[in-house]
Amino acid sequence: MPGSRASQRLDLQRVWQLRAAVRGRRSARERLARLRRRGPNIVQCALAAGAAWAIAHLVLGHATPFFAPVAAVVALGQSYEGRLRRTGEVVVGVALGIAVGDLLASWLGTGVWQLAVVVGLSMALAVLLDAGQLLVTQAGVQASIVTSLAAPASAGLDRWVDALVGGAVALVVAALLPTAPLLRPRRLAAAATGEVALLLAEAAAAAKHADGERAQAALDRARAGQRAFEDLAPAAQEALEGLRLSPFRHRHRPGLEVVRDLAVPLDRAMRNVRVLLRRVAVAEQRDEPLPPELWTLLEELATGARLLSEAVDAGRRDDDLLDDLVDLGRRAGVLGSRRLGLSAAVCVGQLRSTVVDLLQVGGMSTEQALAAVPPVD
Missing domain, CATH: 1.20.58.220 (Phosphate transport system protein phou homolog 2; domain 2)
Structure with missing residues (x-):
């Protein structure tokens, strides 16, 4: 009897291991299938990010144009739907956040409560303009960056130009849409x-x-x-x-x-x-x-x-x-x-x-x- 029970436990272990292996293979196939479906878009985002940084840094002379690749990737997104709208919201949101942030930071200074006020006002203004969620978010993000980093006044214009560069690059890359999708x-x-x-x-x-x-x-x-x-x-x-x-x-x-x-x-x-x-x-x-x-x-x-x-x-x-x-x-x-x-x-x-x-x-x-x-x- 003890030997029989041990044999049964071994059989159950083999069944569980087999089921786990089947689930693992199925999961791996599903993950690879998702990668194949999104592969062309990932390549587009990667190329757009590199191109946007190169243009803003090498051509326009911006030292750290971090928002150029960010804007490009956000504008391209995970799908082709709504790219024009997303690009517009990114650019306008950046401009709104920088404008409000620079204005209020020069008047109120920087600090914890100033950051909260600036971000809140920027996002509230975006909502009053009947903006989409992406634009509202970008307004808040840029306002927080302006307030917390206390960048020079010229940096505000540079960031807006970087966003414009990223959005433009995203649209160009999208225009060269590969045939696979x-x-x-x-x-x-x-x-x-x-x-x-x-x-x-x-x-x-x-x-x-x-x-x-x-x-x-x-x-x-x-x-x-x-x-x-x-x-x-x-x-x-x-x-x-x-x-x-x-x-x-x-x-x-x-x-x-x-x-x-x-x-x-x-x-x-x-x-x-x-x-x-x-x-x-x-x-x-x-x-x-x-x-x-x-x-x-x-x-x-x-x-x-x-x-x-x-x-x-x-x-x-x-x-x-x-x-x-x-x-x-x-x-x-x-x-x-x-x-x-x-x-x-x-x-x-x-x-x-x-x-x-x-x-x-x-x-x-x-x-x-x-x-x-x-x-x-």
């Missing part, structure tokens, strides 16, 4: 469509073999795999925002707008597939047979979604594929017109709804897709 939305859309294809294939296999556990496992995967769907619209919007500052990339705008609009039908497709998987699992639990025609249609739809994913990734419209999907929706309608059990009828309905969603992903308008797959009589 522009390609990311399309890749996310293709990955989301590919995920729908995989889940449809799992639904087909689960329905064919009356495997409720397989359907439930696929449903769990669908719930956990929402990242590509959730990231698509923000990624497309960020890229579109970046194009406002990049005159060299305007040709990408129409394609990005199309990809941005795919977020809605893709989200609907995923929701429909989740309902379908849930119903396949319920059918097995209740011993409700699913017709063989349903398996075939699901397999064909999975293949169509996979081909559609490739078309989305390539940025092309495949009219032949759309015709195949329309025909699949028609055949599903014929199946739905038969007398079916509740689970089978629900599965057919979700399949047809998914066809409508995928037709929109393929390039049809909502009206065209609905007309192509009319309701079952």
Whole structure:
């Protein structure tokens, strides 16, 4: 018995170690994926910071232009959205904080209570000007620097010029937007469509073999795999925002707008597939047979979604594929017109709804897709 308990403890230890290793590998992959997503922006921030310091120090002769790189990094931020606004708020906030700080410091002197008064008044003035949070913060930061360092009067103008240099460099760097962030939305859309294809294939296999556990496992995967769907619209919007500052990339705008609009039908497709998987699992639990025609249609739809994913990734419209999907929706309608059990009828309905969603992903308008797959009589 003691030996048996020791063996059990060792087995439990191995299980815990294995689980910890799996979690560690998953965490490492997620961290690397985040680094890949933000890598281009990090490079932009690094280059802008170095360039801003060099211009302010070497060209303008400022001894310690610390705010030039700070302004550049803050203006670029972690995303492309709102860069013009952020740059303006940084520059105006610096100017406001320096002006109030210099004025009050020359009148009140420096000290603890003077610092509190100057920072409070600077931020209050920014709020009264209906400024954004970044501008209010920069006003307070600059006022505190002016008061605590008691810099010479000329330093105030130098700091404002440094902020202007940093903001200008940020906008120039943003104008040289690399292609990678522009390609990311399309890749996310293709990955989301590919995920729908995989889940449809799992639904087909689960329905064919009356495997409720397989359907439930696929449903769990669908719930956990929402990242590509959730990231698509923000990624497309960020890229579109970046194009406002990049005159060299305007040709990408129409394609990005199309990809941005795919977020809605893709989200609907995923929701429909989740309902379908849930119903396949319920059918097995209740011993409700699913017709063989349903398996075939699901397999064909999975293949169509996979081909559609490739078309989305390539940025092309495949009219032949759309015709195949329309025909699949028609055949599903014929199946739905038969007398079916509740689970089978629900599965057919979700399949047809998914066809409508995928037709929109393929390039049809909502009206065209609905007309192509009319309701079952």
